[in-house]
Amino acid sequence: MRSLQRQRSNIGMEQIIGETQSLCPKCMSRIPAAKVEQDGDIYLKKECSLHGSFNVLIWRGDAKSYKEWEQFGNDGCPPIKPLTSAKRGCPFDCGLCPSHEVNACTMVMEVTSKCNLVCPICFADSGNGSAQEPDMDTLKEMFKIVLETVGPCTIQISGGEPTLRDDLPRIVAMGREMGFDHILLNTNGIRFAKDNEYLHKLKDSGLSAVYLQFDGVSDDVYRFIRGKNLLETKVQAIDNCIQERIGVVLVPVLIPKINDHQVGDIVRFAKDRIPYIKGIHFQPISYMGRYPDMQLDKDRITIPDVLNALCEQTDGEFKLEDFLPRGVKGSHCSFSGLFVLRKDGRIIPLNNLSDRLVSQQRGYQVTEESSRQFMSLYWRFHEERNEPVSGACCGSLDPPAKPVSGYPFERILTHGLTISCMPFQDVWNIDLERLKGCCGHVVTSNKQIIPFCALYLTDANGQRLYIGDQNGNLLCRDVASQ
Secondary structure (H helix, E strand, C coil), X not given: CHHHHHHHHHHHCCEEEEEEEXXXXXXXXXXXXXXXXXXXXXXXXEEECCCEEEEEEEECCCHHHHHHHCCCCECCCCCCCCCCCCCCCCCCCCCCCCCCCCCCCEEEEECCCCCCCCCCCCCXXXXXXXXXXXXXXXXXXXXXXHHHHCCCCEEEEECCCHHHCCCHHHHHHHHHHCCCCCEEEEECCCCCCCCHHHHHHHHHHCCCEEEEECCCCCHHHHHHHCCCCCHHHHHHHHHHHHHCCCEEEEECEECCCCCHHHHHHHHHHHHCCXXXXXXXXEEECCCCCCCCCCCCHHHCCCHHHHHHHHHHCCCCCCCHHHCEECCECCHHHCEEEEEEECCCCCEEECCCHHHHHHHHHCCCCCCHXXXXXXXXXXXXXXXXXXXXXXXXXXXXXXXCCCCCCCCEHHHHHHHEEEEEECCCCCCCCCCHHHHHCCCEEEECCCCCEEEHXXXXXXXXXXXXXXXXXXXXXXEECCCCEC
């Protein structure tokens, strides 16, 4: 009886704070959805005429901050040109279509479907089926279509496991020659841990930094997430990157009750290895690919969960206002913070939430070019020097917000640390308005450009929305709108 009263009370306290469109997790039909505040949480509520209603937690325990974050983010710039027409509506026309509203900040380029792991949580289902590797001519065309469609954005070379290609240094060099100044590599680090010569070739080819799978500081975490003990391999890979003076970004996938208690440990691991580790990019688990099942609220890690873990598990070293929402459309998509390690061992923020809001109210806008220049410079490994760089401070170069006044830019380059987080959307929580503002895209071998969250989207049974035909073209499944 008490639980029924509680349920009725919850219903009475619901407040719709926004409307959007989403997908049915069963049939992937486009359906209307509402963002609802309930007991301090934010839910996405939607109903399919065939498969019933779905109520998915998207923001835990801090509805006030959700509303505040809506003040951030400008409209951004659209892509230079669309590649497909808008016929069926988002997300069924990806390519990019004219409905897409924000240009790419990062372009993922998958150079192989081969993998040397079989991770139980893999969203791409890598390592299964026939291996696909675009040749150099195809890769050149992929670089060209990116330049023509979105410009010289950041490139993330990915897979599968891209280091299984011996010609990877040639791919990086080709991208640099074609005008891409900032090329990152997503890797599990297994080859880097044992092949210094290969790593040296990548450094010489112009690789900017390594995005290293790094899920925790104990092997029980890796056994669950990656299927085997890997901590020693990860540490060796980092040590070898240090020898080659290649900057490293740690990329932990966070799963409730598996490694969410190690957020603080991961930060301390990175802090101890500044200036070699340049950042941490947390990715809360998304339910798709090999891990598609509907989860309870307790199985969702939302942005406030990660922010609270950063503050609580570091003994107050970080504060909530040290982290900023995304600066363009879809401000609830991600957050980031830029910090610098002082000589006394303290780590201090260079951004502040209230500073960002004041700057935005005064008309300050982060341009694509200023952001690209800053990040291209920041991610590279920098040797510590005794004199400042051109006497500059970071006030004029740091795009996220007004940083600590007068702090030497040289120290930021050598002892900076970024901490960021982006939960990818899955079929349960997908917000199609947010998807239209996605700036993380994938370029395919048949010259399509598809937002990351659309390309890997799977239904409740793990079947993808975009599937390949016999000619390698990605086609959207035949689904209906309601």
